Amino acid sequence: MENGVASTKEEGFLSRMALNDNKAGMEGLDRDKINKIIMETSKGSKFYENELKRDQQVNQRITKMMLQKARITEQQLKKAQAQVEKVATALEKSRDLSRVIVHVDMDAFYAAVEMRDCPELKDKPMAVGSMSMLSTSNYHARKYGVRAAMPGFIAKKLCPSLVIVPLNFDKYRAVSNEIREIFADYDPNFQPLSLDEAYLDFTDHLEQRQHWPESARTHHFRVRDMTTAELSQEAMTEIRELSPVLFEDSPGSSPSPVGPEGVRAPAGDFEVFGTSVEEAVREMRFRIEQKTMLTASAGIAPNMMLAKVCSDKNKPNGQYRLPSTREAVMDFIHNLPVRKVCGIGKVSEKMLNALGISTCSHLGQQMALLSLLFSETAWHHFLEVSLGLGSTYIPRHEERKSMSTERTFKELSKVEEQLSLCRELCEDLAEDMKKEGLKGKTVTLKLKNVNFEVKTRAMTLPCAVATVDEIFAVAKDLLKTEIENESPQPLRLRLMGVRISAFASLDDKKPLQKSIIGFLQSANAASKNEGSGENAPVIAKAGSPAKASENNHLPPDLSETPSPVQAHASTSACAESETLTCPVCFRKVETTDLNVFNTHIDQCLSNASQKTNNGTESDTESESDLKKDREERAAVNKLRRRHEAQEKKSKVNPQKGQSSVKKDSVQKVSLIKDDNKTATSQEPQPSNSKGPVFVCPVCQLTQETHDLAVFNHHVDLCLNQEVLHELGRQTSSSINLSPRTSLCVYSEKFVKSLGPCNTIDKFFR
C-alpha cells in the first residue's frame, strides 16, 4: 500500500538499488536510513554505475510511454475500453471458483535450516550466503534491512553483528525432499517452484478427507516418533522451543494453536485435525514442522495467483484462506499492491506507478489505457490480475526447455584463460546434459564484462548436440568472435555462461545417429584400407567407431577441438527440408520422415558395404564392379585434385581460380579481400576489419565472420559440395557410389571447417 507510491517520488537514489521491503518481516523499517547506507556503500562502484544506466533506460521507457499516452485520443480510449470489456466479459465467464489451490512456502528456508542445525544462531541476526551475495536472511536480520539478494558486505554495513553462514545446498535439498513427501500426501501432482515452495491442488484431497475417520487426521508430535521410550516434560518443552526457530510473535494460525475444529490432547503429544481446508493445510504445516523442525506458511485461494499472494499474508508460520467467492476475491484484490503479484517486478511496478497505478483496483480502472500502452500479453495479464483471476490448473510436470551453467570470477582478460574456462563450463554442462539424457540445438554463450554489461550470443545448429566437444566447438566459436570484435582490446570478463536449448527428444535422433555413425565407420575402415593420405586421420577422428558415440575423450588442447561441423559429423543429421538427398547414392528421397530417410541410407550403406566386403574379403566380385569402383575413385580424385589446385590459387588471390563462380560474387570477394589485405589468414582479424560482409561465391550465402581464413574454409567446403554434386550427377544414374569413395570427398577441410554447420545440413538436402 505505501511502498508503491514511495518509489515514484524517489529523490536522487536509484529505485532499482533501493531496499526492496516487499518481503515478510520487513514492515516498518527505517527505509530512508537503510537506503542511505546502501547507496553510500554502493556509490562509485561499477555495479552502481551499471544500475544507474539501467535505471535511466527504464526512465526513458517511461518517458516514451508518457508521450504515447499523451497522444491517445478520447476515441481511441473509448474503443479500447470496449475491447477491454469484451475480453473482461469472456474472462469473467471463465472464472472458476471450484478449485482449492494452496501455495506453501517455507519460512526463511535456508536460514531456518542453518538455525535449526546450529542453535547458537537462533537469537542472532544471520544470513545464508557470502560476502558477495546473500540467499536469505533470518527475521532478526530483516529488522536491519538485511534481505535476500543483497550482497553480504552491504548487509554487514546495515548490521555489523550479522553472521553469514555459507550455503549448504545438499542439506536444503534433503529437507526439501522431506517436505515434498508430505506435499505428495495432499496432492501427488504438486508443482515445486523451488526447494522451499510449491503449489498444491487440495480439491481432491478435501473431497476424500470428508470421509476420513479421526484416526487418519491424527498426528503426533515429534517426541512420539522418537524411538526412545518416554521423554521428560522438560525435554519436550526444549524441542518445542527449538522448533519455531524464527520468532516469538507469529501473526497467527500456526499449526500448534488449536483451531475451532482441531483437538489437542491435554498432554500435547498428538493432535486431531478437522476436515476443513484450513484444518487440512494446518495439518500439512504441522507435519512439516514435526518432521523438519521448520515452519511453513501457506495461502489458500481459488487460483494460483491468489494463493501465492495469500501465503505471504501471514508469514511467517501462518496461513491465510481467501474464501472462494467473487466478492471475497474482489475485496482482497482491491488494495493489493501490484508489486505483490507474481510477474510484476520492480520495472513493471515503476512503469505502472508512473501511470498512477499502485494497487490492483487501479489496474482495473486503467485497463483501457493499459491496453493501448502495453503488449497484448501484458495487458491481458493485468486484466486477469485486476479481476482476481489466475490459473486453476496446476501443470503436472513442465518439461525443461534449457539447461545452463555460469560462473562469476574476478576479471579474466587472457584469451587462453577465457577459452579454458569456456571449456570447463561446457564440460559441466555436458555432464548435466548427460544426466538427463538431453540434446539441444541452440548453444548460447553469456558474457558479462567488468562493467556488468551482459551479452548473449547464440547459434542454432541443424542438429542436436550434447557432448563436451560439440558444445565447446560452438561456444568457442561464439567466444572467439566476441574476442575478435573487441580486439585489439581484450574482453574483460567477470562472468561467463553456457546454455543449451531447443532440445530434441532423444528418440528422434537415435536411429539416424546410428546410421551416420555407421556411415562414418565404413568410411573409416575404407579410408584405412585405401591409405589415402590426408583423409584418413581426419575421418578417424570424427568417426572412429570407439569415439563416434562418445568423442569427449579428445585431447584438451584447444586447437584440437572439433569445429561444429566436425561435431555434427560425429553425432547426428537433421532433416527439416521436404526432400532429402542420400549421401550415399545421391538420389533424392521424397520424405521428411527421418526414419524413412534413415532406412534408405541404411539400405544404401549395406549395399555398399556388401560391395566393399566382397571386394576385400571374397573373390566373387565381378570384374565390372571392380572396374566401376576404380572409375569412381579416379573420378573423385580427379575432381579433388582440380579443386585443390583451384583452392591453392584462390588462397593467394580469391578473385581468380574459381572458374565456376559468378561475376558479381567475385566482386564481393575482391572487395572483402581489399579490406583485409593486412591480415594474415591464420590470425583473428582486428576489429577494424569489420567492413563488408563475406558472401560465399558458391552458395551465395552471407557468412558470419570477418576472418578470411574462416571464410576460405567455408568456400572450400562449398566447392567440395560442388564436387560432390557433380559427381552425383555423373554417377547417380549408373554407378552406385560406395561409402568409401563418397567419404573421400569429406576432405580434411570439410571436416575441419570452422564454417557454420548448416553446411552439413545443405549436404543432406
Added chain:
DNA sequence: GTTCGAACA
C-alpha cells in the same frame, strides 16, 4: 524462425 536483451522468480 533466430537472435538478443530484458524482466522476473
Added chain:
DNA sequence: GTGTTGTTCGAAC
C-alpha cells in the same frame, strides 16, 4: 567484494 538457473516476452532481422 553485487549470484545462479530457468522462463518468457518483445523487438529486430
